[in-house]
Amino acid sequence: MANTVKGNWMIEVYTRSSDGVWFGVACVRQQIVASSFGANQQRALGNILGMLPLNEPFQVFHEPSGFAKTVLASLSNVYFGEEVRGDFSLALADLPVYTQRVLKTTVQIPLGYVTTYGSISKAIGGGPRAVGNIMASNHFAPIVPCHRVVKSNFTLGGYGGGLKVKVELLGREKRGFLEPKKIEINRHQLTVFPVEFVLKNLA
DNA sequence: TGCAAACCATAAC
DNA sequence: GTTATGGTTTGCA
Numbered sequence: 120m121a122n123t124v125k126g127n128w129m130i131e132v133y134t135r136s137s138d139g140v141w142f143g144v145a146c147v148r149q150q151i152v153a154s155s156f157g158a159n160q161q162r163a164l165g166n167i168l169g170m171l172p173l174n175e176p177f178q179v180f181h182e183p184s185g186f187a188k189t190v191l192a193s194l195s196n197v198y199f200g201e202e203v204r205g206d207f208s209l210a211l212a213d214l215p216v217y218t219q220r221v222l223k224t225t226v227q228i229p230l231g232y233v234t235t236y237g238s239i240s241k242a243i244g245g246g247p248r249a250v251g252n253i254m255a256s257n258h259f260a261p262i263v264p265c266h267r268v269v270k271s272n273f274t275l276g277g278y279g280g281g282l283k284v285k286v287e288l289l290g291r292e293k294r295g296f297l298e299p300k301k302i303e304i305n306r307h308q309l310t311v312f313p314v315e316f317v318l319k320n321l322a
Numbered sequence: 323t324g325c326a327a328a329c330c331a332t333a334a335c
Numbered sequence: 336g337t338t339a340t341g342g343t344t345t346g347c348a
Contacts, residue, residue, distance in 0.1 A: 215331075215332070217330090217331055217332085218331080218332085221331095235343085235344095236342075236343055236344085237343065237344060240329095240330085240343085240344095245329090245330060245331065246328090246329045246330040246331075246343075246344090247329075247330085247343040247344060248329060248331085248340090248341060248342090248343050248344085249329080249330045249331040249332080249341090249343090250330095250331090250342090250343080251341060251343060252330090252331070252332065252333095252340075252341055252342080253331080253332085253342095254342055255341070255342050256332090256333095265342080268342080269342090270342085270343070270344085271343075271344060271345090272344095275342085276342045276343080277341090277342025278342070279342080282342095285342095
């Protein structure tokens with residue numbers, strides 16, 4: 120029960136802008152319930168509120184708490200193509216088990232690399248479309264880097280925030296890697312590919 | 323290239 | 336329970 124969101128805990132919502140982009144986070148007791156970003160405060164906030172579970176009380180705060188401040192800073196870091204500092208606990212416990220597996224796998228895609236819907240499904244079971252569906256309803260963008268998941272032919276696939284944004288995010292994550300590599304995901308291996316594989320066939 | 327069929331966890335009825 | 340829905344993939348003309 121320690122991980123569940125449901126209960127008597129108020130969900131706290133915070134927003135903050137950084138270099139012209141607004142970021143938002145909803146959290147409960149140092150756990151992230153949802154995160155998002157948008158061109159203005161209204162969008163960022165709207166995204167967040169739309170993801171909150173119905174019938175759960177929440178409150179929007181003007182000044183970020185210490186924890187929220189850290190999370191918001193990290194969201195901004197990811198957005199602008201930098202490494203995330205520290206890891207945050209996501210409120211996954213109430214989500215379907217397979218959804219949890221997909222999200223936990225996705226967070227492990229390293230900066231500078233992408234993987235495919237099919238690669239993820241091969242690594243953890245299930246099918247590519249199911250993975251795509253879960254990405255489409257990712258409540259933790261961009262901290263769960265669903266923008267690093269693309270189609271098997273290295274075209275973009277989709278993105279909740281719009282494909283333009285997906286390209287921008289990936290464009291900032293170029294690190295000059297040349298070869299695919301395999302990363303260990305609890306007992307299974309996930310193949311990841313340099314983000315350049317995607318960027319080069321956009322022109 | 324383009325199209326059709328197989329695929330698979332979820333959400334919605 | 337059952338059906339509908341994709342941010343897919345693969346095979347084949």
